[in-house]
Amino acid sequence: MTIRYPNGNAYQAPATSAGPKFASHYTNYGKRGMTLEEELNQSNTYYQTHGLAVVHKKPTPIRIVKVDYPKRSAAVIKEAYFSTASTTDYNGVYQGHYLDFDAKETKNQASFPLKNFHQHQIDHMRACTAQGGICFAIIKFVSRQETYLYPATDLFTFWDDQTNGGRKSIPYTEIAASGIKLIAQLQLPVPYLNAVDQLLKR
Amino acid sequence: MTIRYPNGNAYQAPATSAGPKFASHYTNYGKRGMTLEEELNQSNTYYQTHGLAVVHKKPTPIRIVKVDYPKRSAAVIKEAYFSTASTTDYNGVYQGHYLDFDAKETKNQASFPLKNFHQHQIDHMRACTAQGGICFAIIKFVSRQETYLYPATDLFTFWDDQTNGGRKSIPYTEIAASGIKLIAQLQLPVPYLNAVDQLLKR
Numbered sequence: 001m002t003i004r005y006p007n008g009n010a011y012q013a014p015a016t017s018a019g020p021k022f023a024s025h026y027t028n029y030g031k032r033g034m035t036l037e038e039e040l041n042q043s044n045t046y047y048q049t050h051g052l053a054v055v056h057k058k059p060t061p062i063r064i065v066k067v068d069y070p071k072r073s074a075a076v077i078k079e080a081y082f083s084t085a086s087t088t089d090y091n092g093v094y095q096g097h098y099l100d101f102d103a104k105e106t107k108n109q110a111s112f113p114l115k116n117f118h119q120h121q122i123d124h125m126r127a128c129t130a131q132g133g134i135c136f137a138i139i140k141f142v143s144r145q146e147t148y149l150y151p152a153t154d155l156f157t158f159w160d161d162q163t164n165g166g167r168k169s170i171p172y173t174e175i176a177a178s179g180i181k182l183i184a185q186l187q188l189p190v191p192y193l194n195a196v197d198q199l200l201k202r
Numbered sequence: 203m204t205i206r207y208p209n210g211n212a213y214q215a216p217a218t219s220a221g222p223k224f225a226s227h228y229t230n231y232g233k234r235g236m237t238l239e240e241e242l243n244q245s246n247t248y249y250q251t252h253g254l255a256v257v258h259k260k261p262t263p264i265r266i267v268k269v270d271y272p273k274r275s276a277a278v279i280k281e282a283y284f285s286t287a288s289t290t291d292y293n294g295v296y297q298g299h300y301l302d303f304d305a306k307e308t309k310n311q312a313s314f315p316l317k318n319f320h321q322h323q324i325d326h327m328r329a330c331t332a333q334g335g336i337c338f339a340i341i342k343f344v345s346r347q348e349t350y351l352y353p354a355t356d357l358f359t360f361w362d363d364q365t366n367g368g369r370k371s372i373p374y375t376e377i378a379a380s381g382i383k384l385i386a387q388l389q390l391p392v393p394y395l396n397a398v399d400q401l402l403k404r
Contacts, residue, residue: 054329056289059263062279077264080279087258091293093300096334100295127256132298 036105036140036147039189040090046188053193055092055099061085087124088135094193097200098133100125101152101192105140111169112139114162122159125152134196138182139175148179149195238307238342238349241391242292248390255395257294257301263287289326290337296395299402300335302327303354303394307342313371314341316364324361327354336398340384341377350381351397 034042040057047053066079088102102125104116117137125135135152150170158170180195236244242259249255268281290304304327306318319339327337337354352372360372382397 048329051329051332054326054333054335059261059287061261062264062266062282074283077279077282077284080264080282081276082279085261093302093330093333093335096300098295098298098300124256127250127253128295130253131256131295133256133295 034189036103036138036190039147039184040103040138043188043190043192044090044092047193053092053094053099055090055094057089058085058087058091084118084120086120088121094134094196097196098128098131099196100128100133100135101138101149103138103140105142107142108169109141109143109172111167111171112141112175113169114159115168117155117159122156126156129153134199136196136199138190138192139179141172144172146176147182147190148175149182149192149199150175150179151199154178236391238305238340238392241349241386242305242340245390245392245394246292246294249395255294255296255301257292257296259292260287260289286320286322288322290323296336296398299398300330300333301398302330302335302337303340303351305340305342307344309344310371311343311345311374313369313373314343314377315371316361317370319357319361324358328358331355336401338398338401340392340394341381343374346374348378349384349392350377351384351394351401352377352381353401356380 037057044053044055044057047055061083062077062080063083064077064080066077068076068078070076088100090103091098091100093099102117102121104112106112106116129135129152137150137152137155138147139150140147154174155170158166158174160166162168180198182190182192182195185191239259246255246257246259249257263285264279264282265285266279266282268279270278270280272278290302292305293300293302295301304319304323306314308314308318331337331354339352339354339357340349341352342349356376357372360368360376362368364370382400384392384394384397387393
């Protein structure tokens with residue numbers, strides 16, 4: 001149906017109308033702008049509200065030096081410093097399984113630099129794996145807009161190799177091959193439980 | 203053997219010699235003074251270093267308002283507030299099992315006041331239980347110097363009853379009967395894994 005102005009001229013939608021342009025702009029940049037942490041928070045909330053898993057990000061560890069207790073008000077922390085976590089950032093329970101993982105983004109296209117991990121995180125994942133926990137990394141190649149679940153056992157191999165003269169990064173091709181690609185679903189930007197199911201069958 | 207002074211008089215240890223008195227003082231007050239949190243940290247460290255379990259206390263959640271970044275120094279948090287956790291304080295993995303618990307002290311002798319728990323902690327433990335996690339409270343009666351592992355499912359019953367006109371606390375006798383008493387061992391102030399083993403057999 002042709003829409004006409006009061007003067008009889010036919011209305012033609014401009015090639016770049018404000019409405020759709022804004023919507024498309026919003027959608028693209030909205031998705032691009034979400035950090036991996038935000039994507040995981042949203043996914044964890046989805047999993048929890050649907051009774052599928054209970055996984056939380058741990059609070060950032062802080063070393064508190066000075067606290068004020070003003071009268072009739074909440075305590076105010078006046079001096080504190082960020083401290084280093086001794087564990088990974090995420091853990092929880094899924095159908096009786098203990099899950100433990102860390103999430104890392106890289107702007108690199110060709111590989112994931114191992115310096116994104118710290119020794120204590122690797123040690124923690126090794127200890128959890130030894131106890132029968134399911135450990136992995138969620139790695140996002142930001143420029144590719146691709147996210148993978150990468151099993152901790154594969155990560156350990158590359159981690160150990162680097163001290164034996166091995167490379168300081170994991171090739172993208174290796175992560176794409178041994179990892180499990182996480183393709184965003186509606187309300188579920190990082191559907192990692194599907195990948196955990198696959199991991200359990202390996 | 204009698205020890206003699208150069209003048210030939212026999213040495214007799216004073217009834218209250220400084221050495222043993224200090225040692226005994228230190229031991230007693232050291233044990234009495236340790237908070238349940240400190241006892242659990244020590245126990246968790248013992249379990250981890252012996253490869254028996256990986257359980258950590260989560261950092262206190264903080265809402266950061268203002269951070270300074272002085273040149274050549276670490277970032278300083280200048281204004282922040284304590285916020286409420288949405289989970290319990292402790293979780294981890296033990297022989298493939300997901301463990302989740304909170305630790306509470308009370309000075310009461312006869313009962314444990316339910317107001318020590320918050321709704322969100324109960325909700326969290328219910329969700330974890332539904333996923334097959336092992337959830338419980340570690341309750342210390344400070345004046346009795348007795349600590350119990352109390353199963354979350356029993357706690358849920360009392361929690362729900364209070365809103366139906368039930369009592370606002372759990373009697374000590376109930377906790378002593380349905381809970382599992384945790385008797386301190388060397389280097390292990392709160393040996394809760396033994397109790398978890400018993401819980402798994404129920």
